[in-house]
Amino acid sequence: MYSFDIETPKTVADAVAALGKEEAQPLGGGQTLIPSLKARLAMPSVLVSLAQIDEIKGITEDAGVLTIGGGTTHGEVARGAASYPALAALAGNIGDPAVRNRGTIGGSIANNDPAACYPAAALASRATIVTNTREIAIDDYFQGMFTTALEETEIVTAVKLPIPEKAAYMKFEQPASRFALVGVFVAKYADGVRVAVTGASEEGVFRWADAEAALSGDFSASALDGLSVPADGMITDLHGSGAYRAHLVAVLAKRAVAAAA
CATH class of the missing domain: 3.30.390.50 (CO dehydrogenase flavoprotein, C-terminal domain)
Structure with missing residues (x-):
């Protein structure tokens, strides 16, 4: 590892402001990013933790669409997405309990790890990725290994998934x-x-x-x-x-x- 600063904003607006700093990078649960830091595949000077932003957590359902806050952990999805059993089962089989209690759906979607499970669920489910500035159709979102349509100061605030038959x-x-x-x-x-x-x-x-x-x-x-x-x-x-x-x-x-x- 190497030295870096870390900020812990409480709101999306404060997080976006922090991400405006040079070489800043958002940190969700850290299950993909921390290993990348250890391997020097990513070397930000500032990490902006999203863990304390309550407004991007939680699960709701309306008119057949499941909306999951970007800061919602895998464990919370496994327990709270009962109306979409396939998604709940996927979340409940990610990693181990430590990973499921730290990793977040927003972090997984934002990093687009080629071996992650959520990208397959999002792409198959016609998801919409909601950020602090816009909504992105899933077919326009993933752009290759570890690459997405997100801009540098965009945060995944929610994922909307139409529930299939x-x-x-x-x-x-x-x-x-x-x-x-x-x-x-x-x-x-x-x-x-x-x-x-x-x-x-x-x-x-x-x-x-x-x-x-x-x-x-x-x-x-x-x-x-x-x-x-x-x-x-x-x-x-x-x-x-x-x-x-x-x-x-x-x-x-x-x-x-x-x-x-």
């Missing part, structure tokens, strides 16, 4: 970190199905269009027979090859559809 998430865990070696989230809406994949691609989370088209016509695991994603562009590391990850995408997608159906 059916949904499920399946992931193949890296056993030490419990990050997704591959994770597939399937969500069925009245006008179609969305399938989002995390952990597999060098470009981060992505939608599997062929699977979406097949499932929109027949929402069954058998509809995916013969479909596969190309191994090109899949992550290859000590945990698995690109071809292995491509194979897992197809397997987990079928399991997710079976669980949802």
Whole structure:
């Protein structure tokens, strides 16, 4: 690690002001950022902790849309998102109790870690990302590994997720970190199905269009027979090859559809 200053604002307005300082960076639960600091992959001079901003915490539901404050922890989502069981189950299986009680949905969405679970849920669920300045459609939000549409002084204040008719998430865990070696989230809406994949691609989370088209016509695991994603562009590391990850995408997608159906 190295030396840096830390600020703990109590309001979004104060946090935005603090983020205006040179080389400042927001800190949610720190479950992605702190390891990045240790590895010197990020080197801000000021960390702006969002942990004490109550206005970005909590879960509400209105007209079939679940709104989760950006500062809401994984544990709180697991306990409080009962109207969206697939999302609650996803949150309850992130990391371990220490991670779930510190990490936040806003921090996960903002960092866009390629192996994180929430990006798949957000992309499959047609989410809207709410910041201190605007609302961003999820299809315009993720822009590649660790990259999003957020500007430097933007904070994820909430995530809005339309609740689908059916949904499920399946992931193949890296056993030490419990990050997704591959994770597939399937969500069925009245006008179609969305399938989002995390952990597999060098470009981060992505939608599997062929699977979406097949499932929109027949929402069954058998509809995916013969479909596969190309191994090109899949992550290859000590945990698995690109071809292995491509194979897992197809397997987990079928399991997710079976669980949802």
